Amino acid sequence: MAKALTRMTAEEIIGEITASGLRGRGGAGFPTGRKWDLCRREKARPKYLICNGDEGDPGAFMDRSVLEADPHAVLEGMVVGAKAVGAAKGFIYIRNEYPLALERMGIAIRQGRKLGLLGKDILGSGFDFDLEIVRGAGAFVSGEETALIASIEGQRAFPRPRPPYPAQHGLWGQPTVINNVETWANIPSIIRRGAAWFSGLGTETSKGTKIFSLVGKINNTGLVEVPMGIRLRDIVFGIGGGIPGGREFKAVQIGGPSGGCIPNQLLDLPVDYESLSRAGAMMGSGGMIVMDEDTCMVDIALYFLRFTQEESCGKCAPCRIGTRQMAEILARIAAGEGGPEDLKKLEELALTVKHGSLCGLGQTAPNPVLSTMRYFLDEYRAHIDDRRCPALVCKNLITFVIEPEKCVGCLLCLKNCPANAVAGEPKKVHVIDQAACIKCGACFNVCPPKIRAVSKTTP
Amino acid sequence: MAQKRKTSGTDSKPTAVRRIIAKYGGQTRAIIPILQDIQDRERWLSSQVLEEVARELDVPLAHVYSVATFYKSLSLEPRGRHICTVCMGTACHVRGGTAILEHFERRLRIRAGQTSPDREYTLERVNCLGACALAPLVVADGRYYSQMTESKANAVLETLGRRSERPHRNPSGAGRRR
Numbered sequence: 003m004a005k006a007l008t009r010m011t012a013e014e015i016i017g018e019i020t021a022s023g024l025r026g027r028g029g030a031g032f033p034t035g036r037k038w039d040l041c042r043r044e045k046a047r048p049k050y051l052i053c054n055g056d057e058g059d060p061g062a063f064m065d066r067s068v069l070e071a072d073p074h075a076v077l078e079g080m081v082v083g084a085k086a087v088g089a090a091k092g093f094i095y096i097r098n099e100y101p102l103a104l105e106r107m108g109i110a111i112r113q114g115r116k117l118g119l120l121g122k123d124i125l126g127s128g129f130d131f132d133l134e135i136v137r138g139a140g141a142f143v144s145g146e147e148t149a150l151i152a153s154i155e156g157q158r159a160f161p162r163p164r165p166p167y168p169a170q171h172g173l174w175g176q177p178t179v180i181n182n183v184e185t186w187a188n189i190p191s192i193i194r195r196g197a198a199w200f201s202g203l204g205t206e207t208s209k210g211t212k213i214f215s216l217v218g219k220i221n222n223t224g225l226v227e228v229p230m231g232i233r234l235r236d237i238v239f240g241i242g243g244g245i246p247g248g249r250e251f252k253a254v255q256i257g258g259p260s261g262g263c264i265p266n267q268l269l270d271l272p273v274d275y276e277s278l279s280r281a282g283a284m285m286g287s288g289g290m291i292v293m294d295e296d297t298c299m300v301d302i303a304l305y306f307l308r309f310t311q312e313e314s315c316g317k318c319a320p321c322r323i324g325t326r327q328m329a330e331i332l333a334r335i336a337a338g339e340g341g342p343e344d345l346k347k348l349e350e351l352a353l354t355v356k357h358g359s360l361c362g363l364g365q366t367a368p369n370p371v372l373s374t375m376r377y378f379l380d381e382y383r384a385h386i387d388d389r390r391c392p393a394l395v396c397k398n399l400i401t402f403v404i405e406p407e408k409c410v411g412c413l414l415c416l417k418n419c420p421a422n423a424v425a426g427e428p429k430k431v432h433v434i435d436q437a438a439c440i441k442c443g444a445c446f447n448v449c450p451p452k453i454r455a456v457s458k459t460t461p
Numbered sequence: 462m463a464q465k466r467k468t469s470g471t472d473s474k475p476t477a478v479r480r481i482i483a484k485y486g487g488q489t490r491a492i493i494p495i496l497q498d499i500q501d502r503e504r505w506l507s508s509q510v511l512e513e514v515a516r517e518l519d520v521p522l523a524h525v526y527s528v529a530t531f532y533k534s535l536s537l538e539p540r541g542r543h544i545c546t547v548c549m550g551t552a553c554h555v556r557g558g559t560a561i562l563e564h565f566e567r568r569l570r571i572r573a574g575q576t577s578p579d580r581e582y583t584l585e586r587v588n589c590l591g592a593c594a595l596a597p598l599v600v601a602d603g604r605y606y607s608q609m610t611e612s613k614a615n616a617v618l619e620t621l622g623r624r625s626e627r628p629h630r631n632p633s634g635a636g637r638r639r
Contacts, residue, residue, distance in 0.1 A: 060550035063591035098497070098534045099590055139493050139532035142588060156490040158531040217552035217593035224594050255551065289593075291551045305554050309588065315531075418611070420567045442567075443560055444611055 003078040003119070006193050007085055007127040012042060015086040019189070021197035023209035028054055028145075028182030029260065029286045030362070031208075031275040037179060040169040041087040044177035051080055051092035052173065052180040054150055055103065058142040059258025060309070062289030064213040065183040067225055069096060069103035072187065073110035077133065079189030081124065084131040087179055092131065093154055097138040107135055142259075142313035146361045147180045149315065160317050161361035182287065184213060204230030208274035216242050218291040219249065228273070235269040238292060249294040253377070257286030259306045259313075260366030262373025263299065282373035284366065298395035299378040300385050304332040306370035310363060321364030324355035328371060337398040340386040349375065390460040397441040400460050404445075406431045408455035415445035415456060477502060478513045489518050492528055496535055505536045541576045541583035543621045545569070548598040550589030558597040561609045562586060565599075568618055582621070 006015050020035025041049060053076055057065040068076065080092050096104050111133050114120035122130050136154050143149045144159035151173050153159040172178025188210060192200045201209045208230035214237065217223045221243035228237060238244070238254060245251050253263040262283035264271065271277050275285050293302070311325040328351050334340050352368035359365045375382060384390050391399040404415070404424075409431045416424040416432055423439040426432030434445065449456040475483075481498045485491035495514060500506055506529055515522040529535045547553075547562040566572055569582050576583040592598050595607030601617050609617075 057591065058588065060554075060589035061552045061593050062589070063593055066591040097591075099587065137494060137497060138534075139497060140534035141532050153493065154490070156492040156528070158527050215593060217596065218555050223552075258551070289551070291555060291593075293555055297555050302555075305551070313588070420564075442563060444564075447560075447611060 003081050003190060003193070004125055006082040007125055007129055010085075010193075012086045012088065015082060015193070016042060018197045019086070019192060022192045022200040023197075023204075023207075024185065024188055024192060024200065025208065025275065026182055027184035027188070027212065027287070029257070029284060031285060034181060034185055037169055037181070038083060038086050040167065041089075041177045041179045044170055046177055047088075048091060048176055049087055049089040050173045050176055050178040051083055051087070051089045052147075052150065052154070052168075052178060053080060053092065053094040053183055053186050054145065054147065054180055055094060055096040055100075055183045056138050056145040056150060057097060057100075057183070057287060058145045058313075059260075059287050059289050061217055061255070061291045062215050062258060062287045064215055064225055064288050066097075066100050066103050068183050068187050068213075069100065070106050073103075073107045074114075075187040075190055076107075076183055077110055077114055077120065079186035080133065081120070081131055082189050082193055083179060083181070083186070085129055087177070089179070090130055090132070092133045093136050093173070094133060095136045095138060095144075095150055095154065098140050099138075104135065104137060111135065141315070142309075143315045143361070143363050146363060149361065150180065151178065158315070160315050161363070163360060184288075205272060205274045207276055212273070212285070212288055214273075214288045214290045216290050216292070218255075219245055219294040219297070220292040221246050230274050231272045233269070234264060234271050234273060237273070237290065238269065242292065245292065245294050249296065251292070252295050252297055253293045253299070255283075255291040255293060255302065255370075256289070257284035257366075257369070258289050259310050260284050260362065260369055261286045261289075262369045263293070263302065263377060264373075265377040268377075282369065282376055284369065296393055296395070298336075298391055298393035299374040299381045300332065300336050300391070301393075301395045303371045303374045304329065304336050307332055307367070310367040314363065314367075318358070318360040318364065320355050320358030321360070321367065324351055324358070325364070325367050327351055328355070328368065332371070335382065335385050336391075336396045338385060338389040338391075338396070339398075340382075342386060344386065345375065345379075345382060388461065392460070394458040394460055400441065400458050401436060402434055402439060402441065402443070402446055402456060402458055404432050404434055405455050405457060408453055410453055410455070412450070412453075414448045414450070418444045418448045420444060476513070478510060479517060482514070482517050487518065489520055492518060492520070492525065493532065496525075496529055500535060504540045505538060508537075539576060539580060541580050543581060543602055544583045544585065544600075545617075545621070546585045546587050546590075546600040547573070548590045548592075548596070548600070549586045550591075550593055550596070550598075552593035553589075553597040556596045558609075561597050561599065561611070561614060564611050564614050565618075568615070568623065582623070 016039050024034045025031040141159045144153045146161045149159040149161040168178040168180050203210050211227050211229050213227045215225050226241050253265050255263045307329040311329045314321045316322045331344050352372050356368050384392050394400050411429040421438050421440045423435045424432050446456045511525045515525045573586045597609045599606045599609050
């Protein structure tokens with residue numbers, strides 16, 4: 003930071019960031035240097051910086067970890083960015099769900115001001131820059147940059163069409179650079195170690211390292227920072243240590259509700275912006291959720307569509323109505339009530355929502371459906387044609403039964419059944435009354451592992 | 462950029478709402494943190510409070526409502542003394558979070574998003590708490606409980622004062638068949 007403030011011009015800083023090949027870590031992957039340069043060229047004053055810490059993708063928590071563990075890296079990056087574009091004020095937007103991140107960022111800012119690293123005349127360079135924290139209020143769409151700006155302004159988080167881009171017309175109509183937490187945190191290292199060092203890592207188009215949160219059905223769950231271009235297989239089976247319980251790998255979901263599911267046959271894919279998009283997924287902010295044979299892909303598509311439908315801000319019709327229609331069709335298929343025409347309808351709707359929506363939320367909302375239909379069409383067909391759920395997940399299509407030869411009559415399932423659907427006496431075989439069963443799975447979960455008398459079946 | 466509050470009002474009694482608004486310099490752009498701070502204090506936002514905010518900030522009541530109804534962390538209904546939040550993130554979902562939520566619904570006899578009639582418990586679902594390595598996750602009164610199971614959930618409820626009981630047949634319609 004001192005180097006950038008005292009020994010580099012704004013042009014030199016942007017030159018260095020551009021040469022490093024750094025691209026936005028929030029999902030879309032726009033080149034950071036280019037964004038900064040656009041904003042630098044704007045004549046209007048004041049200019050603003052925003053750090054987007056509204057990490058809403060379920061299954062992703064890299065930004066939380068950076069904000070909690072190294073808030074100073076974000077501050078440093080923002081001071082460098084402020085010098086580069088000529089901004090005097092910055093905002094750090096952090097989700098309401100991350101209380102510790104909010105607290106620690108507050109401490110870091112107070113420390114910075116006390117040490118003269120924020121505020122007036124930073125390090126005696128004559129440069130002024132100060133930061134303010136903005137607490138999110140619980141809306142997934144506010145992670146979209148124009149919606150986030152509306153939220154800081156005290157409005158509902160509605161996105162607006164681009165262009166004009168925030169770099170030209172952002173917060174209160176002023177030129178604004180908005181970058182993700184991880185992007186800002188990358189800046190100090192690039193300035194300190196040089197663009198060549200950073201661009202030496204990664205692939206032709208995706209430079210540097212990226213943090214992923216590796217979660218779900220995986221042995222080693224947590225955050226991993228890997229060079230771009232690493233094979234998915236090396237992350238899942240190398241670093242992640244494979245699937246627990248000897249189960250079979252099915253897919254890895256990348257990119258949250260905007261992303262898609264990458265199947266087994268594509269595990270050798272290099273992880274970079276372009277390869278993931280081609281495979282129907284997305285870098286997103288970097289959530290990787292590993293799924294095994296016990297995960298139903300129709301259920302996952304339904305899960306994400308319900309999510310986007312609920313989080314759609316309602317401003318534009320394709321997203322508001324389209325996600326709802328798609329979720330309803332998926333719910334029908336998951337309930338075993340889908341017809342053969344539903345798949346075609348789903349695909350048509352998906353394309354309409356993708357092309358017709360205003361912002362990234364709607365444009366990418368169909369990805370979970372399209373990618374699961376592309377790689378796991380047989381599972382959709384099983385639900386529709388055979389009324390069965392191969393992964394034994396969709397409640398309407400499975401039954402819980404007690405195998406008489408295994409049951410020891412311990413009463414555990416009977417006591418735990420919330421629907422009083424289990425009949426039996428001590429030391430006598432128990433029976434589930436299928437008419438009363440609510441398919442909650444309590445009996446399946448409490449039956450001791452040594453006995454395993456309760457099983458799930460599908461037609 | 463931000464508009465200053467007009468000096469208003471016939472009586473200048475410093476109510477809690479006024480103190481909170483003053484903390485933010487009466488700026489209309491701070492309406493979201495103002496509502497959040499009021500909610501932290503009162504546990505919800507009553508219509509009187511929203512009207513007072515509109516008056517004090519000198520903005521239309523419709524604007525205050527548009528913000529208060531848009532953001533999920535703001536509640537226009539009273540919330541319970543104990544808050545149970547079940548995480549419904551993707552990692553929690555694939556590890557059985559839905560079953561955990563349904564278990565809480567049955568035990569508390571309310572649906573997600575509801576508050577029990579005695580205002581003791583509020584059950585909430587959240588999209589992701591960013592603690593996915595601990596999935597499935599439940600937060601009860603600010604404490605995080607990891608790798609939830611039905612029996613662990615019963616223990617959590619017990620710490621909140623909900624005694625275990627023999628479940629009844631289909632209580633409150635929760636966990637109904639689809």
